[in-house]
Amino acid sequence: MRTFSYQVNWWAMTSRHFDGLFGVVLLALLALPTDLAAASDFENDVLPVFVERCIVCHGASSPQKGLDLRTVSSIRKGSESGAVIEVSRPEESLLLTKIATGSMPPGEMKLEPQEIESIRQWIANIETSTTDGVAHSKRQITERDVLPIIQAGCLACHGKRKQEAELDLRTRASMLAGGKSGPAIVLGRPAESLLIERLEAREMPPLKKMHEASVKSPTVAEVAVLKQWIKAGAPPMPIKTTTTDFPISQQERNHWSFLPPQRPTVPEVRDQHLVRNEIDAFLLGKLEKKGLTYSPSADKLKLLRRLYLDVTGTPPTPQEIEAFLRDESSDAYDREVDRLLASPAYGERWARHWLDLAGYSDSRGIGFEDKIRPHAWRFRDYVIRSLNEDKPYQQFLTEQLAGDEQTDYTKEPVTQQLIDRLAATGFLRTTPDSTYEPEFAYIPERMTVIANTVQVVSSAVMGLTMGCARCHDHKYDPISQSDYYRFAAIFQTAYDPYDWRVPKERLLDIALDEEKAAAATHNSPIEKEISLLEESIKQIEKPYRDRLLMQRIESLPMPERVKLKELVNASEDERTLEQKELAHKYQDEFDITRVALTQAFDELRDAVRPLIEELNNKIASRKAKPAIRALVDMGGMPSAHYLLNRGEPLAPLEQVEPGVPALFAGVLDSYRVQKPWAGASTSGRRLALAHWLTQPNHPLTWRVIINQIWTRRFGLGLVMNPSNFGKLTPAPPHIQLLDWLAVELVENGGQLKHIHRLMLTSTAYRQSSARRSRLMLLDPENVLFGRMLLRRMDAEQLYDSLLKVTERLNPEAFGLPEHVGLNESNEVVAQGTDNSFRRSIYVLQRRTSRVTLMDAYDLPHMTPNCLERRESTVSTQALHMMNGEPVWNHAKHLAGRIIDRVGPASNVTHQIRAAFLSVLSRHPTDTEVERSAKTIAELRRHWPARLAGDGSFAPREWAARWLSLAGFVHTLLNSAEFVYID
Structure with a gap:
């Protein structure tokens, strides 16, 4: 009853504040833990403020910066930057500082003085008896409890690839082995353990590297957990006494799709x-x-x-x-x-279907900016080429799952075939990925990338909903949670959440010599101009930057204000440990962006605006250095992979080995990992998966x-x-x-x-x-296929068909995508030339800036992929076709081409026949010709009056004939006969 009564009280207390955030906040709150009643002041005075102003960003399943403001215990855990409250010391608490200075919440949601005072008093009066967060636990702490702390804060420098001071902290055994300075832990003696010593001295993780490496400093409570574990003798991971797999019945194994296909006898028929x-x-x-x-x-x-x-x-x-x-x-x-x-067009058309399954996009799919992935297009080109070559499906799949593991690409000469084989692994890098930015590259975000990859592979290739087993055993299919994590472990030698490579580190510097030379020649003079512009802008900004920093410092509490002024005058090498910690604590205040400067000083904004515009144009004109966006095995001993409790990224249970769903045991050859060639550094895990999936009898x-x-x-x-x-x-x-x-x-x-x-x-x-x-x-649903279905063109067919029938299709294949932008009507359109545009598959596939016409006609959203196109019928589709500027321009272009070909403008009958054949792929009937001629004549009577006074159309009579035919062509393009496939 406690949970229910709390939710009702909260509803009554805050309903007046919901406005547009009603649904979001309610969903966040329903997930609140029930430990709130234990802190009455927090519940009555502080939580309502957080609910109204903060929980949207700091209360979801993946709270921003790792800071969860829903409970006392979660606040004590801190954020990715470390502790946010200092018990009984509100003036030293980062949380209060951010709120008091107006840094948080952002925008117009600043707290009132009385609300800030409530938070200050709450921090000042928090009981200290339970600040370590572990005093209440009677369960023995084991390696399973400390792993999440180490993974989140230490493995970037002491993990698989990087082991500073030769120290590996991935396992209990490696901690005991230690590094150059000796063992990291001394059993039973936490005070003598180097790990604890460095953590409590705030020497590790290094303050400078925390943001860049996307690691968080262990909180006081977490260090207490580590100490308790060491004091107890560092108990290892609990021994697994029961299986997490469930028994699979023969009936379940006999489901039609889990049995190998057999060639049936072809039936005899009457007709x-x-x-x-x-x-x-x-x-x-x-x-x-x-x-x-x-x-x-x-x-x-x-x-x-x-x-x-x-x-x-x-x-x-x-x-x-x-x-x-x-x-x-x-x-x-x-x-x-x-x-x-x-024909080449076959690959261009059918690549679109595979790219749906892969979830292909040219952009990252994260945030409002939705930045471009510069080299994603190579995967698109690989798919087109492979389909046109009629590459065997088993080879096509193998290259996408493990193109890097087929041969030693580091020793091969660079050819187009090598580039394609490596670019093929872009199949595993199509999903949305936030880890480009350090603040969104922590372990939970990395796990999301892996989960999306598992979903793409399992759904596109096997037609299974394996993602349902991420948090628990599958509710319908015989797929256990262990199956899911075994399958995910296959990708861990390339996607290691505990030894993460940010996307830019995954680029392969492999390209044809002619590509490299062309890019270097193009970019050399541009880079010089960019450097000059950057220096000019910095010189103008410098005095304003100093002023804004001083303004921010002046808004802070007095004790910190003096220290920060001293800090500003000290070089980084001269700073004491206390000053370094202070700099980290107030890094947001010291981080003065160009946007913040131009918002604070109008005169600066006006001064640098033309320079910034010129700089952006220069940057946009650069050619990206040729590279391959691939996923390759990182080599070496992979980190351990764990089954995660309820799918929580930092809640490991037992360790699992790479594998495939157990339900296929006895049906297929087993999943067997072996080195692809003698002396190979690659693990062969993904290549083994490709071989397992392409067995001739795979169900x-x-x-x-x-x-x-x-x-x-x-x-x-x-x-x-x-x-x-x-x-x-x-x-x-x-x-x-x-x-x-x-x-x-x-x-x-x-x-x-x-x-x-x-x-x-x-x-x-x-x-x-x-x-x-x-x-x-x-057979009303046509299940027996006794007729063909009348189908509407999909978004890409419509876009490409409009270009082809109006003779504006640019046949150029492959390479960089055609960019998109806004036209005068605020429609997103491809930025082709005046008279030609490339096929839709070569237009930038951006998740947030989608070509307006294709978006209206159900261009799918890749979340993370699309297995089946959905079709809607809404008014905006017809409105875009009838009133959209691009379609009208297409119609005018074709009308002009018809007039050029047919001859005299008076030969209307020939124009009508040419328009029908171009647009509808058939000849018109005599009745259609007669009616169409009357329509064009009527349009021609109206156009001269509309053109009166418009000097851009001259001679006016000729323009009226052209635009009248364009109006007729426009009508054909808007007809159901054009839009539908019969």
């Missing part, structure tokens, strides 16, 4: 003349059992348009249409399929990719839920067809184009989308 390949036999077999059959074939041009849009992502050109109509041979369509599968790998291809060909999957092949998804009605195709893919060497060809040349694919009454009655 043999409709069977072009085995796909038709399986589908017709199901239809005939219902007394049904296929729908008639689609119209020849509708089928051609469907084929082009599905394979290349854009409609055919008028020339391609006429060539197809002239070819009356019986295999004309099949040869068109082969030609399109061999999931081959079925999942077949289902993905089928879904995009037919609009519905053979398995309706492509993201979950687990127990919640029953055996699909076409499981025999799914398994036949899976085995066919394996036995044809993993060649995906072979599967595409089977689907595209089947009678099933060639069907009309027309609705037949009996078929709709017996």
Whole structure:
């Protein structure tokens, strides 16, 4: 009842303050621990203030800077910078200082004087008897309790890669072994242990390196835990007496997707003349059992348009249409399929589907800035090239999971093939990543990157929801929490949360010589100009920087004010330990950013604005140094990996070894790690995973990719839920067809184009989308595939098709993405040239600045990836097509091209026929020509009046003819016939 009554009282007390933060604060509060009643002053006087002003940032599951203000105990634990309150000494408490000086909370949420006084009195009167935080614990403290403290504060310098003074603090054994100065701990004698001595002297972790290394100094309570552990003899990790795996029944193992696919017998059907390949036999077999059959074939041009849009992502050109109509041979369509599968556009279109599964983005996906990942595009290019080469699927997967572990890339000559193989591992680096910035690179954020990577791999390749087992055993599938952490451990030799490489350290300085030379030549003069501009700005800023620092110091309490003034006048080498600690405590005050300066001094802002604009333009014009954004094995002995209690990053339970879900034991060859080659420094863990996943009889790998291809060909999957092949998804009605195709893919060497060809040349694919009454009655959802579905173009098809049919598509392939920006209508658009733009796959894929038109048409958000496109129908889609500036410009461009080609502007009939063929991929009927001519004539009568007085359109009569045709083209582009694939 205590928890409930507290929540009700809190509701009554704070409801007047909720405003726009209502939902966020309520959700944060419902997770509050129930230890609040123990500190009445805190509960009644301090907590309400924190709830109203602070808990949004410092009360979530991952509080900013590691500071949780929801309970007394969490406040005592401090933040990433160390302790925030000094018991009974409010004037020395960082928390009070930040609040009193107005540094926190940010913005307009400053505390009132009486609220600050309440916090001051609370700190002054906190009881000291329990400040060590461990006096109440009767449970024996073991290595499991101290590991999180060491991991969070020490392993950046005393871990796997870096062992300063030859000291490794990762395990009890390594602490006892010690380093150059001797053992780090002396059993039973904490006072004689170097570890405790250095921590209590605040020598370790070094104040200067804490922020850069994303480590936190152990709090007083945590040091007390370490002392108690050492005093007790440093008890090791508790011995595991029970298994954390659960028994898996034979019924669970017999779930359809957990058994290897077998090639079934192709059924005999009555309508043999409709069977072009085995796909038709399986589908017709199901239809005939219902007394049904296929729908008639689609119209020849509708089928051609469907084929082009599905394979290349854009409609055919008028020339391609006429060539197809002239070819009356019986295999004309099949040869068109082969030609399109061999075209570069096939890889550009189908790469988009794989990039969905991978969660590809050119930006980090964190914060409002959502900064660009400079070299992410190499992974995109790798996927396009691989698909166009028809790289075997098993090789395609292996390179993405472990391209760095296949051969010793450090000793190979640099070729495009080597670059592609290393760039392929970008598959494991697509997810949002906050660890670019030190303040967001602590162990919890690192664990989030790993968790997202596990989710991408397990969902995209295996169709499993393994993420559900991160905090507890999976509620539906036979996947234990141990399975999850064993699987995550596979990636730990590259993604080590206790020996983290920030993203910039993961770049490989590998590039072709011509790339390096081109970048250096381009950047050399720009770098000189940047240096001059930076120096000029610094000279202007210096007096203002000194003034602002003094203003900040003057706002601090008197005892600290004097000390800080002395500190300012002392060089870093001359500072005492107390001054160093003071500098760290007030690092936010000393950290004066350019933004803070220009906000504080208007005259400075005006003085440096033109210089900063010039500087930003120069920086933007630089070419990034050629490099590969990859994930590679770090070599050496990997850190231990643990099962985490409820998924909490700093709550290790028992140690686990790398492995795969136990449910496949006995079905597949075991996961076996071995060195890829003699003397290899790489672990081979991810290469072993690739080999395990690509076994010919793997129950999931081959079925999942077949289902993905089928879904995009037919609009519905053979398995309706492509993201979950687990127990919640029953055996699909076409499981025999799914398994036949899976085995066919394996036995044809993993060649995906072979599967595409089977689907595209089947009678099933060639069907009309027309609705037949009996078929709709017996199979309204089209589960039996008795007709093709009318489908709307996806966002990229629409964007690319608009460019192609209006003759503005730039065919340039590969390389840096085309940037985006705002046009005069505040639409996000690609920054192409006046007359051409690259395909959508080459446009910057930024999570926060998405091309407006594609965003309206359900461009997916990568959170962390996308396994199935969702389609919505909202008014903004039609509004962007009808009123958006880009579509109108496309229409004007095509109208001008048609006038140039057709000839005299009076030849309206020819213009109409050309517009229909370009936009809708067909010839108009006579009725359509007649009606269209009347529409254009009506538009032409209105345009001269609209153009009157506009000198930019001259001669006016010619402009009226051009814009009238553009209006007609614009109407065709807005038609359902253009936007939908029939």
